[in-house]
Amino acid sequence: MDLRLATRASPLALRQARDVQQRLLVLGVTSELVALHTSGDLSTDVALSSLGGQGVFALEVQRAVLRGDADVAVHSAKDLPSTTPDGLRLSCVPERRDPVDVLVGRSLAGLGPGATVATGSPRRRALLLERRPDLHIVELRGNMARRLAAAGRDGVDAVVAAAAALERLDESSRVAERLDPAWFVPQVGQGAIALESREGDGATTNALAALNDLDAYEALCAERAFLRELGAGCSIPAGAFATWRDGALHLSGLMIAYDGSRSVRHQLSGRDAEPLGRELARTLRDELDGASLAGWRS
16 A cells, blocks of 8 residues: 655654654555645744644645545644544544653753743743743744754744654754643643544555554544634643543643733543543633633633
């Protein structure tokens, strides 16, 4: 069997897709890459919130599969909108890598008063300001090489990145500090790869099944249900992270004001992924009054 894998053309996305290729080859499934330049990749000087959030990295890749130009869409799970388009299904989540955020350049304690930190994520911006309101946060987008190069240049003291991305690019030595996920709650899907296929394409779905890590799949489903219930994406400062432990799925969630002035956090445990995600979102938004946070009112 030969599959066509649609992916973003960024170096990190291609590295992820080649990893999927190698895993499939071990199973006797050959594949080729269909590399696409998404609107998010082409508009690096514009904030993601202005472009439409997570979908700017996923839409073209999904359309290639829906058109029949590819069989599988390979995504960084954190780039996926929380709702799967009609005609596609989330077929596989391979084993997840480290989901935490890291600082490159300097540690948090090593940043002097008023130091400049670069990130394009409202969640990361808000969490940094929650702990260090003195920091000067500047917008930074582009591929990982561009972001890593920014640390220590043009007045930027540190850059926030995903540990999994640095690991995949063999750049883990650049990490100055791992940020505690109990405080710095990761973005939904961070560290995971998500593979989508067409509804009704049983042969492709079956080929991907052997790569699926059930724990990672259900953890991602819980996190995505959380985001879907909030009606949020990467343009809103929220985070969630699920892990299986002692036979239960433990889901931590965060809602935080844009300026980091106030936040709500909570954790729930259970065995049914999507109901757990929805319940945690409602708890944060309604019972703990997350809806009143600065920037969250519609």
